[in-house]
Amino acid sequence: MVKPVSKDDHKTEEKILEAAKDEFMKFGLYGARMQSIADTAGINKALLHYYYRSKENLFDKVFEGALKRYFDQMDVLEDEALSFKKRIFLYIDHLIDFLEEYPHVSLFIIKEVSVSPEMFKEKMYSTRKSRGKKLYILLEEEKVKKTIANIDTQMFIINMQSMCYYPFIASPLYKTIFNLSAKDWKDISNVKLKKAVKNFVERTLNI
Amino acid sequence: MVKPVSKDDHKTEEKILEAAKDEFMKFGLYGARMQSIADTAGINKALLHYYYRSKENLFDKVFEGALKRYFDQMDVLEDEALSFKKRIFLYIDHLIDFLEEYPHVSLFIIKEVSVSPEMFKEKMYSTRKSRGKKLYILLEEEKVKKTIANIDTQMFIINMQSMCYYPFIASPLYKTIFNLSAKDWKDISNVKLKKAVKNFVERTLNI
DNA sequence: ATTCAATTTAACCATTTGGTTAACTACAAA
DNA sequence: TTTGTAGTTAACCAAATGGTTAAATTGAAT
Incomplete structure (x- = not known):
């Protein structure tokens, strides 16, 4: 039976x-x-x-979920037990692993933000609040401020995030231009990319 | 009259x-x-x-134009009269100015490539051929190869382009997160960004 | 077994959208 | 003046699409 x-x-x-x-x-x-x-x-x-209820409503639900996952990988930034360097290196590892799993999520969020920035702002704050997280902790922590005193913090964040996010957004382009197999691309976008971003962070922050 | x-x-x-x-x-x-x-x-x-004839056809025409402009800013890379450093710095300047004018173009092209990579490949090669240009001259020139012998050339290109392209793709996000006025953002995405990318290139290539 | 609410479906409906047609206009050539 | 061609339009059409409705099914509680 x-x-x-x-x-x-x-x-x-x-x-x-x-x-x-x-x-x-x-x-x-x-x-x-x-x-x-x-x-x-x-x-x-x-x-x-x-x-x-409607297409828009369903979309909202999906968007909220994506936003939550999007912020989840930032948890490690708040682990006070780790050194600043370890925290930021772990963040890079998590972020790139995360992007490998959800390569569409960043673009998805960006597009949504450009359509309705106000809605995003609300959702962003409510997500942060409900989970008790600080988003841009890098900007806010005193000891970090001291460490990176002589660089432009906003520009640094933008540069670092650019290096992480863009390769996944542009992967169809790079696969085509460089004539890469799926395996080759995975090596570049994970192993090599992690190394490169960490290198950039290390040199920029002198850590 | x-x-x-x-x-x-x-x-x-x-x-x-x-x-x-x-x-x-x-x-x-x-x-x-x-x-x-x-x-x-x-x-x-x-x-x-x-x-x-049709929507698709009109789209194709637009896409071809965008692709042409997309490659146009690379001309300076082939100016043999300039030093390697000057060439690449000028390329950065041109690229970022170009992106300020057409912030949507990179995403537009990426999306199209992901839908039909073969079509893009064809168009890319025909564009290169018709204008007698080499696309990734950085990868091909002997003296450049020597200069950057000990770094991963593909990774370098990806990193540099990421730093240039992503801020424009993600500008709605950054404007929202950092609470920036249009003027503030322009300063960041042009003046500061150019400086940062050049700095990155300088340090990475030791030039 | 009956009841009743939650779940699921087929059949519709109204609107939007890409695309077509047939007629009209302007204008240059004969 | 007539004629022919390129340019332009209003009015349609068929398909796709988001959404609704009323009826059917399921399953747990009575």
Whole structure:
């Protein structure tokens, strides 16, 4: 006797969110198709509207989740037990591993921010508050301020993040231009990139 | 007597292309609306199909133009009269000025490449050929190879380009996070960024 | 077994959107 | 003046798409 498939293990609501995540990440709010989400989730289109009122609302839910994960990898920056150098090096490792897993997330968030910066601001603050985290701790900590006193902190953050994020955004371009296999690219975008960013940070901060 | 407006100064075809450029850059192939393009160009929607067969075709034309401009700023890399350092510094200046003017172009190209890498490859090579340019001259020149012998050339290019391109892609994010006025951001993304990238190049290449 | 609410579906609907058609206009050549 | 061609338009059309509805199904509580 086969055990009857007593409902799904994962509730429909979850499946929808998962399918929506893929679709929205790849195609954005405009490009995403409700039918495609329903198909991926293996359910009827009307169910989308049953669980999530509208396309915009579903998108919001996906966006919130992405934003949460986006900030999650910053936790290590607050681990007081580690030295500044270790913290920032771990942050780089986590960030690049994270981007390998979710290469679309940064662009997804950027696009959303450019559409409605106010909404993003709200969501950003509420996410920070609810998890008790400081976002740009690098800018705020006294001992760090001392360490990097003679460099432009904002520019430093922008440079470091650029080096981490951009390769994943532009990976189709680089794969094409450099004629790279998936394996080659993985080596570049993980091993080599981590080394390069750490090197940059080391030299810039003199640590 | 008012001189009769003997046809438009700019032909309709041009106006369409200009309007299409704006629309496609901002919203991509999916998000762009033919009606919106027609409105911006101040003409009837049917004219779009009269001059450019279909949406895809119009998009292609815009894309080709963007690709051309995208490669244009690399000309300076081939000026044999300049030292390597001057060439690469000028390239940085040109690139960042260019990005200030067309902040959407890099993302636009990346998105298009990810949809159809083969098409991009073709267009890339034909653009290079028709203008007799080498794209990644940095990788090919003997004396440069010598200069940067002990660093990973691909990684270097990726790092440098990341530092240049990403801030413009992520500008909505940074403006929001750092609470910057348009003026503040311009200073960061032009003056300070140029300095930072040059600094990075100088230290990395030991020049 | 009945009830009742939560879940799911097929069939629609209204709007948007890319694209077409047939007619009209301007203007240069014959 | 007539004719022919390029340019332009309003009015449509078919498909796609987000969204709605009313009916069916399920499953737990009574």
